[in-house]
Amino acid sequence: MFYIHVQELSHWVQTWDSNHMKFKLRNMKNILFKIPLSIILFTAMFISCSKDLNRLPANSVFTDSVYSNAAGYKLQLANVYAGYVLTGSNGPGSSDIAGVDAGTSDFIRCLWNVQELSTDEAVCAWGDPGVPDFHNMSWTSSDPILIGLYSRSIYQITLCNDYITHCTSTVLQSKGITGTDATNIGIYNAEARFLRAFQYSVLMDAFANPPFATETTPVGPLSFPKQISRANLFTYVTSELLSCSSAMAAPRQNEYGRADQAAAWALLARLYLNAGVYTGTTKYDSAIIYANKVISAGYSLHPHYANLFKADNNLNNPEVIMAIPYDGLNTQTYGGTTFLVNSACVNSTYTAGSPGYAMSSANYGVPSGGWGGNRATANLPALFPTADTTVDKRGIFLNTTGVTSTINSIATFSQGIPVVKFTNMTSAGVQAEPTAGGTFVSTDFPLFRLAEQYLIYAEATLRGGAGGNAATALNYMNLLRQRAYGNTSGNFASIALSDILNERGRELYWECFRRTDLIRYGQFTSGSYLWPWKGGVASGTGVDGHYNIYPIPVTDLQANSNLTQNTGY
Amino acid sequence: MGSVRTDGSSRFGPSYRWGVFPSGAFTWRINQENFLKNSKVISDLKLRISDGITGNQDGIGFYNYLNYYSQSGNTSQVNFGNNFYNFWSPSAYAADLKWEETETKDAGIDFGFFNNRITGSIDYYYKKTSNLLATVYVPTLTNFGNQLTRNVGNMTDEGVDLNINVAVVKNKNFTWDVGFNVAYNKFTITNLSVSQDSLAKLVNYAVGGISGGTGNTIQVHSVGYQPYSFYVLQQVYTTNGKPIEGAYVDQNRDGIINQSDLIHYKSPFAPFTFGFSTGITYKKWSFSTVLRASIGNYMYNNAASNLAVTRNVLNPVGFLQNSPSAILNTNFYNNQFFSSYYVENASFLKMDNLSVSYNVGALSNNKYRLRLSLNYQNVFTVTKYTGSDPEIYGGIDNVLYPRPRIITLGANLGF
Numbered sequence: 001m002f003y004i005h006v007q008e009l010s011h012w013v014q015t016w017d018s019n020h021m022k023f024k025l026r027n028m029k030n031i032l033f034k035i036p037l038s039i040i041l042f043t044a045m046f047i048s049c050s051k052d053l054n055r056l057p058a059n060s061v062f063t064d065s066v067y068s069n070a071a072g073y074k075l076q077l078a079n080v081y082a083g084y085v086l087t088g089s090n091g092p093g094s095s096d097i098a099g100v101d102a103g104t105s106d107f108i109r110c111l112w113n114v115q116e117l118s119t120d121e122a123v124c125a126w127g128d129p130g131v132p133d134f135h136n137m138s139w140t141s142s143d144p145i146l147i148g149l150y151s152r153s154i155y156q157i158t159l160c161n162d163y164i165t166h167c168t169s170t171v172l173q174s175k176g177i178t179g180t181d182a183t184n185i186g187i188y189n190a191e192a193r194f195l196r197a198f199q200y201s202v203l204m205d206a207f208a209n210p211p212f213a214t215e216t217t218p219v220g221p222l223s224f225p226k227q228i229s230r231a232n233l234f235t236y237v238t239s240e241l242l243s244c245s246s247a248m249a250a251p252r253q254n255e256y257g258r259a260d261q262a263a264a265w266a267l268l269a270r271l272y273l274n275a276g277v278y279t280g281t282t283k284y285d286s287a288i289i290y291a292n293k294v295i296s297a298g299y300s301l302h303p304h305y306a307n308l309f310k311a312d313n314n315l316n317n318p319e320v321i322m323a324i325p326y327d328g329l330n331t332q333t334y335g336g337t338t339f340l341v342n343s344a345c346v347n348s349t350y351t352a353g354s355p356g357y358a359m360s361s362a363n364y365g366v367p368s369g370g371w372g373g374n375r376a377t378a379n380l381p382a383l384f385p386t387a388d389t390t391v392d393k394r395g396i397f398l399n400t401t402g403v404t405s406t407i408n409s410i411a412t413f414s415q416g417i418p419v420v421k422f423t424n425m426t427s428a429g430v431q432a433e434p435t436a437g438g439t440f441v442s443t444d445f446p447l448f449r450l451a452e453q454y455l456i457y458a459e460a461t462l463r464g465g466a467g468g469n470a471a472t473a474l475n476y477m478n479l480l481r482q483r484a485y486g487n488t489s490g491n492f493a494s495i496a497l498s499d500i501l502n503e504r505g506r507e508l509y510w511e512c513f514r515r516t517d518l519i520r521y522g523q524f525t526s527g528s529y530l531w532p533w534k535g536g537v538a539s540g541t542g543v544d545g546h547y548n549i550y551p552i553p554v555t556d557l558q559a560n561s562n563l564t565q566n567t568g569y
Numbered sequence: 570m571g572s573v574r575t576d577g578s579s580r581f582g583p584s585y586r587w588g589v590f591p592s593g594a595f596t597w598r599i600n601q602e603n604f605l606k607n608s609k610v611i612s613d614l615k616l617r618i619s620d621g622i623t624g625n626q627d628g629i630g631f632y633n634y635l636n637y638y639s640q641s642g643n644t645s646q647v648n649f650g651n652n653f654y655n656f657w658s659p660s661a662y663a664a665d666l667k668w669e670e671t672e673t674k675d676a677g678i679d680f681g682f683f684n685n686r687i688t689g690s691i692d693y694y695y696k697k698t699s700n701l702l703a704t705v706y707v708p709t710l711t712n713f714g715n716q717l718t719r720n721v722g723n724m725t726d727e728g729v730d731l732n733i734n735v736a737v738v739k740n741k742n743f744t745w746d747v748g749f750n751v752a753y754n755k756f757t758i759t760n761l762s763v764s765q766d767s768l769a770k771l772v773n774y775a776v777g778g779i780s781g782g783t784g785n786t787i788q789v790h791s792v793g794y795q796p797y798s799f800y801v802l803q804q805v806y807t808t809n810g811k812p813i814e815g816a817y818v819d820q821n822r823d824g825i826i827n828q829s830d831l832i833h834y835k836s837p838f839a840p841f842t843f844g845f846s847t848g849i850t851y852k853k854w855s856f857s858t859v860l861r862a863s864i865g866n867y868m869y870n871n872a873a874s875n876l877a878v879t880r881n882v883l884n885p886v887g888f889l890q891n892s893p894s895a896i897l898n899t900n901f902y903n904n905q906f907f908s909s910y911y912v913e914n915a916s917f918l919k920m921d922n923l924s925v926s927y928n929v930g931a932l933s934n935n936k937y938r939l940r941l942s943l944n945y946q947n948v949f950t951v952t953k954y955t956g957s958d959p960e961i962y963g964g965i966d967n968v969l970y971p972r973p974r975i976i977t978l979g980a981n982l983g984f
Contacts, residue, residue: 090642556708
């Protein structure tokens with residue numbers, strides 16, 4: 001806002017109004033008479049005011065006290081992680097990002113929209129600006145969800161950059177932090193570097209050429225970060241992961257919710273698998289090396305696929321390498337799994353046992369929620385032998401009366417098969433944290449899990465990566481099939497590349513992988529693979545290749561003239 | 570006459586806290602000079618010249634200059650292992666925030682003729698605002714947040730005001746006064762940059778949030794343009810003047826319609842405003858009225874752009890909704906928020922007030938006094954604007970209900 005002030009050229013005097021904590025301006029009418037008085041008053045005010053002007057916000061602290069001891073460093077590590085867990089620090093309606101709705105600034109919610117709504121795996125009934133553009137493949141640089149993801153990833157990078165500056169040995173020595181405390185802070189520092197590399201990898205995948213800054217750019221003073229090319233960012237992210245992983249906790253040895261070495265290796269394997277897309281040069285050998293490191297680190301498949309996405313998936317889970325932890329009571333957001341669960345079911349008052357209950361949000365542990373938005377196009381259930389769990393237990397679809405797989409109108413929720421893979425019910429079949437109000441979900445989102453590493457190994461091997469073994473690749477694929485079928489009846493005798501893409505669809509659907517997978521297979525924008533309403537046409541249509549990369553948001557292009565828009569936008 | 574004041578504000582950091590705001594004024598009463606003292610025609614003539622600086626700190630938060638940390642709430646904790654942590658969240662901040670300053674130069678003449686039967690003034694003013702305060706997007710990666718209130722640029726505001734009051738008739742039973750004013754005003758943004766750094770220049774700052782969607786804006790601050798200029802896509806029309814849904818002029822001819830095809834189109838500020846008032850008293854009757862006109866101001870009809878679409882009528886929830894009648898002209902199915910169609914000429918002529926009164930006077934041997942009156946507010950508005958009111962500050966109209974007309978009949982009885 002601009003404030004245009006018109007003031008008369010008369011003489012004013014200030015008085016301090018302690019009740020309202022602000023200056024009041026009082027017009028002096030009889031100037032001649034009061035001038036001597038005003039000089040006295042003025043001088044008095046000057047002396048008394050200059051100290052009073054050192055006001056500080058209530059209940060707040062400053063950098064020095066936040067980072068005064070090792071416990072403070074731990075709390076601020078939580079702040080760094082909060083960058084992708086929460087949208088803000090003051091409840092689910094608060095946001096660190098201005099200009100978009102709080103929910104639209106959540107990491108998983110935005111990433112999911114960007115990775116899934118643009119593909120065959122999902123459509124959304126909502127008409128909110130930006131939402132229909134994903135399935136229509138007509139997004140623009142002012143899309144609020146793209147602004148949300150970009151700003152969110154960069155916000156967490158900024159927190160990491162700042163955190164890292166407080167972790168140098170010089171700083172720790174100056175605070176007298178030594179011994180075990182200093183060792184632990186070394187691990188925190190490595191995790192901050194990991195999170196920064198992870199978020200840069202998200203930006204590299206979605207926006208290709210983001211602005212770039214490390215801890216050498218101070219946070220606060222104005223500066224204009226330069227753009228980094230996708231290939232150079234790939235080099236930075238992979239070398240940073242290789243370097244920070246050595247300082248991280250050993251696999252499965254860190255606290256739940258925090259990253260360990262296996263998370264860094266799992267991310268490296270994922271990035272090397274896609275190296276051809278990012279740099280033009282494939283790195284399947286490296287993908288096999290790091291997938292192997294994760295696979296041999298002691299993880300095993302969870303015996304029950306469905307339990308990986310239930311509210312108690314933080315317990316007895318041997319498969320998940322790293323998850324974003326949510327909690328219905330203590331860690332609330334309108335994004336994350338709260339978004340995934342609520343937007344896939346509808347709010348209704350059906351009671352258990354009645355025919356409509358299958359669709360009801362109460363059936364998914366969110367009786368007060370149910371936002372009726374997301375479901376799959378016909379292509380996703382078509383990957384399965386049947387559109388339910390009777391043969392392949394991974395087909396967790398709401399295929400019930402009143403639901404059709406054909407979509408005539410994207411805005412109608414009952415057209416298209418709802419996906420209820422994520423739920424707020426526990427493995428025991430009860431609603432988690434019922435006192436939390438019935439909307440916020442306690443299910444954790446798996447960022448890295450073993451099944452993906454099996455699939456990376458198999459694909460990299462099949463694509464000719466050195467060090468891979470075809471028999472092992474087939475075995476890994478069949479381990480996933482055996483869990484899904486409960487026996488060996490679904491086993492592959494041999495595998496082709498297309499089998500792996502389809503298996504990724506069956507195993508990893510709705511986990512934010514699909515767009516990247518389709519791009520790697522050359523099927524995202526081209527007309528070679530179509531799905532209902534791809535490109536905004538009921539029968540599906542190919543779109544221009546520039547949609548393989550998202551545009552840099554206009555908000556940052558306008559603020560930082562060092563940035564150039566991606567080609568085609 | 571001159572004065573110097575210094576203001577301190579806790580909203581600025583210690584090095585930028587105090588602003589010094591001098592002002593000076595000079596007046597020459599020309600009619601008191603010997604050569605005019607005895608003039609029968611000129612009864613008053615005064616030359617005024619003034620120059621002064623004022624400071625502004627409105628619109629900024631109490632602690633925007635300060636990097637402080639607040640503890641996270643109990644529903645905003647982070648889970649590590651079996652524990653939940655209330656972390657400290659840093660605030661975005663601009664340590665170099667300073668006073669917005671406006672220098673106003675004014676030169677004016679006050680005049681009176683024929684024993685002040687005709688009085689008036691004419692003023693020319695030139696205001697130069699520097700270090701404008703505005704909330705803007707800052708380059709990402711540089712702060713704990715993507716928006717900050719900062720000093721972002723300079724603006725000039727230049728104009729002429731003319732006021733004339735004439736006592737046309739002035740005697741015991743009959744008086745007639747007429748007042749007239751005309752003002753010309755022009756705002757221009759002369760510089761926009763979040764710092765002295767040349768990289769910070771050449772930017773548009775989006776302002777003017779609208780209803781519909783999240784975070785959409787319709788106005789922009791750009792160098793060389795009026796502040797709050799509308800920033801829209803140029804609508805394409807059929808030969809009979811109907812807007813075509815989704816058809817816009819591809820300004821850069823790249824085959825796609827997007828952000829780079831937006832154009833600066835008009836502003837909510839009127840360059841010309843006029844006022845007219847008159848009052849007549851004749852014996853016990855009196856009559857007065859006030860008219861105002863504004864020429865060249867534009868308005869974004871947000872009520873129409875947001876609600877006058879078929880999508881709103883047939884909303885996804887499944888029941889029919891009301892819609893403004895603009896839908897009959899556009900037949901748009903989906904919202905076309907950025908169409909220049911919705912930026913309408915909101916020039917107007919308004920009669921704000923009309924009143925007639927009759928003073929009956931003393932009744933029953935001076936026991937009572939009676940006065941009857943009729944007062945009519947918001948008498949008429951002449952405008953081409955299709956929304957409910959052409960006069961909404963800021964130029965974004967979300968109002969569905971028109972201003973009320975109020976007729977007041979009064980009988981005033983005094984004891």
